[in-house]
Amino acid sequence: MAEKRKPSKKKPAAKRPRRKKPAKKKIQPEEEILFRVEGKMSTFGGPKDTGMSTDEGLALFTPADLQDSKYSYLFLPTPPPGTTGLGRRLNPDKYYFACRWNYNDTPREFLKRALARVENPSNGRAADARPVDWGPNIATGRVADLSPGLAAALGLQTDDLVRITISALRAIPVKPAKRANVAKPPAGVSRPATPARPALKQFVRSPNCSSRQMGTKIDKIVLHCTEESLASALAEFQRSDARKVSAHYVIDRNGDIYQMVNDRDCANHCMGANHGSIGIEHVGSETDSLAAPQAAASAALIRGLLQEHQIPRTNIFGHDFTPGYSRPGGISCPDKLFGPVHSQATIAAWVAANVRNQQKQNRAA
Numbered sequence: 598m599a600e601k602r603k604p605s606k607k608k609p610a611a612k613r614p615r616r617k618k619p620a621k622k623k624i625q626p627e628e629e630i631l632f633r634v635e636g637k638m639s640t641f642g643g644p645k646d647t648g649m650s651t652d653e654g655l656a657l658f659t660p661a662d663l664q665d666s667k668y669s670y671l672f673l674p675t676p677p678p679g680t681t682g683l684g685r686r687l688n689p690d691k692y693y694f695a696c697r698w699n700y701n702d703t704p705r706e707f708l709k710r711a712l713a714r715v716e717n718p719s720n721g722r723a724a725d726a727r728p729v730d731w732g733p734n735i736a737t738g739r740v741a742d743l744s745p746g747l748a749a750a751l752g753l754q755t756d757d758l759v760r761i762t763i764s765a766l767r768a769i770p771v772k773p774a775k776r777a778n779v780a781k782p783p784a785g786v787s788r789p790a791t792p793a794r795p796a797l798k799q800f801v802r803s804p805n806c807s808s809r810q811m812g813t814k815i816d817k818i819v820l821h822c823t824e825e826s827l828a829s830a831l832a833e834f835q836r837s838d839a840r841k842v843s844a845h846y847v848i849d850r851n852g853d854i855y856q857m858v859n860d861r862d863c864a865n866h867c868m869g870a871n872h873g874s875i876g877i878e879h880v881g882s883e884t885d886s887l888a889a890p891q892a893a894a895s896a897a898l899i900r901g902l903l904q905e906h907q908i909p910r911t912n913i914f915g916h917d918f919t920p921g922y923s924r925p926g927g928i929s930c931p932d933k934l935f936g937p938v939h940s941q942a943t944i945a946a947w948v949a950a951n952v953r954n955q956q957k958q959n960r961a962a
């Protein structure tokens with residue numbers, strides 16, 4: 598939702614995930630398991646982990662990665678007092694982990710882009726998490742160290758059993774797809790020559806928008822949950838007397854796409870990050886997941902927007918995880934639409950599974 602009611606910042610209750618089938622009817626390739634381990638776990642990282650020295654780094658990351666929005670969310674904005682290493686700077690609430698990698702099988706650069714499925718076999722809870730380090734030492738008898746937040750979400754205590762899987766489909770491309778050099782008309786102008794954009798059901802203009810600041814490039818897509826019905830969302834975004842919120846697109850549960858603000862204009866959907874972003878609202882309640890036709894429409898719209906505005910596929914964010922988003926306390930949006938766990942890793946996994954045609958198309962072009 599665009600800056601709705603008081604944010605209910607509930608802790609993600611990692612529920613048993615339903616194995617979500619991609620909405621497209623395309624035949625998916627068999628998922629190839631690249632790494633799997635099961636055994637005892639412990640926790641590590643963050644300001645309170647005195648088991649790590651103050652200057653201890655991470656095997657997979659360097660300080661330069663702090664500048665990269667794909668990774669910076671894993672870290673605290675500033676080093677905890679008295680520390681210089683990335684280990685203590687990890688944000689213990691984020692979902693990360695360490696295993697004893699064999700870099701011949703899973704090279705560092707692959708691991709940096711990978712999303713792993715981390716499961717608690719005893720209660721069926723699972724979440725997506727990012728590899729960040731090598732460890733624990735084999736002498737511990739454990740196979741993995743998890744972030745305190747991840748362990749808590751899965752209901753795991755030190756020396757409980759954990760299962761971790763990385764499959765080939767879960768890697769996140771680090772670089773945007775290489776594109777042919779085509780002349781670009783101004784953003785927002787319709788381009789009949791451009792394929793991919795799904796048809797709009799209707800353009801319902803919202804007055805709650807402004808011109809983008811001069812020279813602002815559209816470089817990200819922000820995904821929202823309306824937390825209200827289609828009719829309420831369309832009505833709210835057309836009101837200029839209240840909170841003046843809006844979004845570029847609203848996608849109904851049946852897949853109908855309504856546009857309310859031109860791409861070239863700035864909508865009011867993500868405080869602090871409106872100027873470089875396109876906002877897509879998905880009709881749903883706080884507990885809904887995406888409906889299948891809605892997911893297909895969203896993936897198609899996102900593919901079209903990525904191509905048209907040359908937005909890197911890694912710059913698709915859930916509202917609460919958008920770089921620059923500045924509302925104090927955060928927000929529960931996009932709720933559980935893209936997966937049961939409130940995390941950017943959930944969004945990235947959904948994108949990886951559903952918005953993956955672009956490179957293929959470009960390669961074919």
Ligand SMILES: [Zn+2]
Pocket residue numbers: 598599600820821822866916930931
């Ligand atoms: Zn939102």
